Amino acid sequence: MIIREWRGRAAKSNPQGYPHHFRSKVMPELGELPGFLGAHLCRRDLGGTIEFLVLTKWRSLEAISAFAGDDVGQAIVEPEGVAALVDFDNRVQHYETIEDI
Incomplete structure (x- = not known):
């Protein structure tokens, strides 16, 4: 399994904008792709902004390439x-995932 890591930052005044987009647009589209296994959306406060961490799980790099x-x-x-x-x-x-417990 391959984990794909990406980060984006939002203004504190818009804490739900990206999570809404992720749930309503990104996840339905990814869910249709062969080799997509799931995702995590995480957030943390950086003081002046909110950082979102997206971890998507894929069967292979070939699936990611598609x-x-x-x-x-x-x-x-x-x-x-x-x-x-x-x-x-x-x-x-x-x-590359070497252990998944």
Whole structure:
């Protein structure tokens, strides 16, 4: 299993904008993709902003490539997601799961 990690930051005045987008748009679309296994949406207070951490689980890098294209390290952020954030990572990280308990 591969974990895909991405982070975005939102204004404190808009704490529900990105979570709403994630639940209503991102998850339904990802749920239709072969090889997508699930996701976690996490948040933390950074003082002036809220950081969201998205961890998606995939069967393989090939499955990620079918979603993200040839450059699997490029973040895929839809316009609605961009609008809900003040800043976000343009690149993602991938981790091979070596133990899942």
